[in-house]
Amino acid sequence: MTEVLLEREGPIAWLRMNRPEAHNAFSREMMALMADQVHQLASDSDARVAILCGSGPSFSTGLDVKELARGELEVAFFIAWNRMMRSLRELPIPLIALIHGHCLGGGTMLTLEADYRLASDDLRIGLGALRLGILPGTAPEVLPSIVGAATARRLCLFAEYVDADEALRIGLVDRVVPRESLESAARELAERVLGFSASALRECKALLARARTLDADGYERAFREAQQRCLDDRDPG
Numbered sequence: 532m533t534e535v536l537l538e539r540e541g542p543i544a545w546l547r548m549n550r551p552e553a554h555n556a557f558s559r560e561m562m563a564l565m566a567d568q569v570h571q572l573a574s575d576s577d578a579r580v581a582i583l584c585g586s587g588p589s590f591s592t593g594l595d596v597k598e599l600a601r602g603e604l605e606v607a608f609f610i611a612w613n614r615m616m617r618s619l620r621e622l623p624i625p626l627i628a629l630i631h632g633h634c635l636g637g638g639t640m641l642t643l644e645a646d647y648r649l650a651s652d653d654l655r656i657g658l659g660a661l662r663l664g665i666l667p668g669t670a671p672e673v674l675p676s677i678v679g680a681a682t683a684r685r686l687c688l689f690a691e692y693v694d695a696d697e698a699l700r701i702g703l704v705d706r707v708v709p710r711e712s713l714e715s716a717a718r719e720l721a722e723r724v725l726g727f728s729a730s731a732l733r734e735c736k737a738l739l740a741r742a743r744t745l746d747a748d749g750y751e752r753a754f755r756e757a758q759q760r761c762l763d764d765r766d767p768g
Contacts, residue, residue, distance in 0.1 A: 534561040537568045542579035543721045544572055544624075551587020556595045557637055559608060566615040573622055579732075580724045581622060582717050583645060584629035585638075593636025599663060609668065612637065616669045619644040621740070623733045625724050629717045631710060635659055635692065636667070642704075643673045646736070647720060650695050650704040651713045657692035676743075678702045730764040 536547040546568060548555040557565070572581060585591050594612075598604050619626065619641065628645035634656040642648050642656075650656075660667035667687050674683040678701050685691060686703075698704045708716045724732065734757040741753055 533564070534558075535564045535568050537571060539578070542577060542725060543718070544575065544578040544581040546572060546581055546583045548583075548585040548591055551585075551589075553592075553595065554589035554633055555585040555587065555591035555638070556593060557591070557612075558595045558598060559604070561595075562608070562612055562615060566611070566618065569615060569618045569622070573618065578624055579729055580625045580627065580721045582627045582629055582721060583619075583641065584714075584717075585631070587632075589632035589638075590628075590630045590634040591638030591641060592633050593638050593640070593659070596663065599665070609665070613669050616640060616644055620673075623736060625732060625736065627717055627720055629713060630654055630656070630704065631713055636663075640668045640670055643670060643677060648704040648706075649713065649717055649720065650698060650707050651710040652695050652707055653710050654695040654698060654704070654707070655692055656695075656698050656703060657690065658686050659690045659692070661688065661690045728761065728764070731761045734758075734761055 532549065534548070534550045536545070536549050538545040538547060548561075548565070550556065550561060572578060594604065625647070626645045627647045627649060628642040629649055630642055631651040632653055632655070634642060634654060636659050639656055639658050658667045658670055670687055671683070674686065677683075678686070682701050693701070693703070695704070695707045699707050706716075738753060738757055742750055745753060
């Protein structure tokens, strides 16, 4: 059974973690496969929007703690993990995280790279790295801009797990729906995106990524160039 599936539903790509018996915990092999599938998705010019999800009762419980306990995960694994996170962040198309059940540790880190986090009401989410004596990957890098510095410290340093209502309150997820409505709600979001200009979506996502590194003049130049490309790509009819 393939542990990470990349499936197409027309222009919608489903990136599905598929190790349900282990709550989609990442082994070394599963992490490498995820990196390969993300790379494939990034080069798929026909995909307009992507949905990241997990098979079975959980979204993902992060890394495989059995491998960690056996001393099989060295620093190189975590560096590769962080690079895979960044490749998710750098996807040129909108990424929706479809989150349910347990979403812990590395699973939570995966959701932080999404553009929209859609959660079910049975969610349990948080960062437990310090419980295991390791660091929470890219979370200290990206979490403060999502939930604020104080809440990021609380989640990272106290390894707190929260439910769906609290996750929504602090901005860790964008919307909560009943578990049985989760996939249909994700499709509705994806179909909304399909009604937009593909080039404008890509340009906007790239501009969002660059904006925090630019001063006012730099942003104006980047905006002018991107807007011109959007205008050039519009159908006059």
